[in-house]
Amino acid sequence: MLTVNDLHVHYGSIHAIKGVSFNVNEGEIVTLIGANGAGKTSILHAVSGLLKPSKGEVLYSNINLNLIKPHKIIQYGLAHVPEGRRVFSQLSVRENLELGAFIVKDSKQRMLDYNKVMQLFPRLKERENQLAGTLSGGEQQMLAMGRALMSSPKMLLLDEPSMGLSPILVKEIFTIVKECNKLGMTILLNEQNAKMALSIADKCYVLETGKVVLHGDAKDLLDNDIVKKAYLGG
Amino acid sequence: MDFVLQIINGLHVGSIYALIALGYTMVYGIVKLINFAHGDVIMIGSYVVLLSLTELHVPFWIAIIVAVVFCALLGMLIERFAYKPLRNASRITPLITAIGVSLLLQNIAMKVFSANPKPFPNVISGEPFQFGGVQVGQVTIYTILISVVLMVLLELFVLKTKMGKAMRAVSEDAGAATLMGININTTIAITFAIGSGLAAVGGALYSTAYPIVDPYIGSMLGLKAFIAAVLGGIGKIQGAMLGAFIIGITECLTKGYVSSQLSEAVVFAILILVLLVKPAGILGQNIREKV
Numbered sequence: 001m002l003t004v005n006d007l008h009v010h011y012g013s014i015h016a017i018k019g020v021s022f023n024v025n026e027g028e029i030v031t032l033i034g035a036n037g038a039g040k041t042s043i044l045h046a047v048s049g050l051l052k053p054s055k056g057e058v059l060y061s062n063i064n065l066n067l068i069k070p071h072k073i074i075q076y077g078l079a080h081v082p083e084g085r086r087v088f089s090q091l092s093v094r095e096n097l098e099l100g101a102f103i104v105k106d107s108k109q110r111m112l113d114y115n116k117v118m119q120l121f122p123r124l125k126e127r128e129n130q131l132a133g134t135l136s137g138g139e140q141q142m143l144a145m146g147r148a149l150m151s152s153p154k155m156l157l158l159d160e161p162s163m164g165l166s167p168i169l170v171k172e173i174f175t176i177v178k179e180c181n182k183l184g185m186t187i188l189l190n191e192q193n194a195k196m197a198l199s200i201a202d203k204c205y206v207l208e209t210g211k212v213v214l215h216g217d218a219k220d221l222l223d224n225d226i227v228k229k230a231y232l233g234g
Numbered sequence: 235m236d237f238v239l240q241i242i243n244g245l246h247v248g249s250i251y252a253l254i255a256l257g258y259t260m261v262y263g264i265v266k267l268i269n270f271a272h273g274d275v276i277m278i279g280s281y282v283v284l285l286s287l288t289e290l291h292v293p294f295w296i297a298i299i300v301a302v303v304f305c306a307l308l309g310m311l312i313e314r315f316a317y318k319p320l321r322n323a324s325r326i327t328p329l330i331t332a333i334g335v336s337l338l339l340q341n342i343a344m345k346v347f348s349a350n351p352k353p354f355p356n357v358i359s360g361e362p363f364q365f366g367g368v369q370v371g372q373v374t375i376y377t378i379l380i381s382v383v384l385m386v387l388l389e390l391f392v393l394k395t396k397m398g399k400a401m402r403a404v405s406e407d408a409g410a411a412t413l414m415g416i417n418i419n420t421t422i423a424i425t426f427a428i429g430s431g432l433a434a435v436g437g438a439l440y441s442t443a444y445p446i447v448d449p450y451i452g453s454m455l456g457l458k459a460f461i462a463a464v465l466g467g468i469g470k471i472q473g474a475m476l477g478a479f480i481i482g483i484t485e486c487l488t489k490g491y492v493s494s495q496l497s498e499a500v501v502f503a504i505l506i507l508v509l510l511v512k513p514a515g516i517l518g519q520n521i522r523e524k525v
């Protein structure tokens with residue numbers, strides 16, 4: 001469903017991504033793990049068009065995303081929940097969700113999706129009219145995910161959804177990620193919480209300073225000595 | 235009675251400042267640029283109204299619509315060719331460009347219309363209204379009414395419509411807005427169009443009260459509206475309205491009770507005082523830098 005070939009990203013003279021290739025099949029959960037600065041966010045940004053790769057191609061359902069205008073990418077069913085949530089803090093929870101459905105023309109469909117999201121995140125329901133900036137970190141993460149779901153995406157890009165959350169909330173969020181996957185969404189998940197990510201993923205790519213150093217089935221990597229040492233705390 | 239009259243005069247000029255201040259504040263809110271050419275767009279708008287009245291002989295309200303359309307297009311044109319190419323440049327570059335566009339518009343006006351002031355016809359005539367013992371001219375009533383209606387419409391647009399929500403989203407986080415499928419370029423262009431269109435109405439109403447048009451009328455008018463926007467909290471729509479009425483009323487009270495020469499000095503003094511206490515303006519919040 002998503003194929004990235006020899007991707008390079010430069011920030012000025014900094015060569016942040018140095019030829020990364022990976023592949024996500026339809027229906028899979030694939031996780032990119034790596035330490036701070038390994039390049040996980042840069043890769044997602046290059047996929048969803050927030051930055052232009054300096055080299056390489058991003059193919060999504062056989063469409064070359066490099067040729068699509070960034071704001072059009074969501075129309076192909078690819079939604080991105082960015083790092084740090086980036087909810088619109090001055091807008092209400094409801095308005096944030098409405099913006100998630102910006103491209104949905106059919107108002108009936110919007111209502112349907114809205115109710116679905118509210119079912120998935122009952123906590124947002126109680127806070128519909130609250131400004132997003134006043135939500136807790138966990139609630140903001142739920143809002144960011146809910147906002148992405150409002151466009152009924154086929155594929156979700158999730159950038160460290162567990163960042164800064166308590167273990168209970170992390171579990172809750174991961175349960176929802178799995179649920180989205182069961183509902184048919186393909187998922188590409190960036191994580192530093194490797195243990196959690198590997199427990200739900202099908203495949204995993206390990207990144208170090210802009211390169212894939214290891215990849216394989218998530219189950220196998222859980223037992224891999226290098227991964228254990230570097231990412232699973234021994 | 236005299237005091238009430240001064241307040242009403244203050245509301246009159248204040249509502250003109252408000253229409254203009256909205257353009258500064260909306261543009262700042264979305265692209266973080268102080269559009270120094272905004273005042274000169276108003277000046278062009280006043281010439282367009284004047285020409286529509288004297289050459290095309292259309293009624294005043296049609297002249298205003300012509301000016302609104304003209305200025306909205308001019309605003310979008312300026313954004314597209316002067317500011318858009320600099321969107322990723324350091325902040326000072328577009329600021330200098332804005333000053334350049336301002337001078338360009340003034341010089342074009344000078345070439346086309348000459349530097350000689352042109353009289354603006356008397357378009358709103360009729361008996362003044364009586365409120366108790368206070369006489370209020372029709373120009374004043376119309377100006378306040380039109381401005382208030384436009385401000386309410388703008389507020390509704392920004393709060394309720396899809397495009398209004400998109401504008402607020404882009405001004406907060408353009409990247410995240412892109413992920414929602416919002417076209418940043420269109421949204422910014424529409425913001426410039428609305429700001430410039432409102433300024434055209436402001437310019438037309440200004441000319442009915444101060445019936446002389448020259449290539450420099452935009453400078454002082456623009457500056458005061460800009461001060462109003464900063465005073466209220468730049469980027470905040472309600473701040474611009476509040477700031478504009480404060481400036482208008484202060485100016486008229488100073489003219490009435492202190493001295494007309496001092497009115498501008500007092501306006502600046504208020505700005506400085508408020509910024510000392512609240513650097514982000516009355517309704518402004520401390521600016522959170524974007525990552």
Ligand SMILES: Nc1ncnc2c1ncn2[C@@H]1O[C@H](COP(=O)(O)OP(=O)(O)OP(=O)(O)O)[C@@H](O)[C@H]1O
Pocket residue numbers: 011014016034035036037038039040041042043083192
């Ligand atoms: N806007 C930028 N300008 C310059 N360098 C950048 C920029 N964004 C990222 N980088 C650099 O690119 C490299 C990869 O960063 P990236 O944010 O993709 O890593 P990450 O794996 O997402 O890290 P984290 O886990 O901390 O989110 C880092 O060395 C970083 O310093």
Ligand SMILES: [Mg+2]
Pocket residue numbers: 040041042083159160
């Ligand atoms: Mg990251």
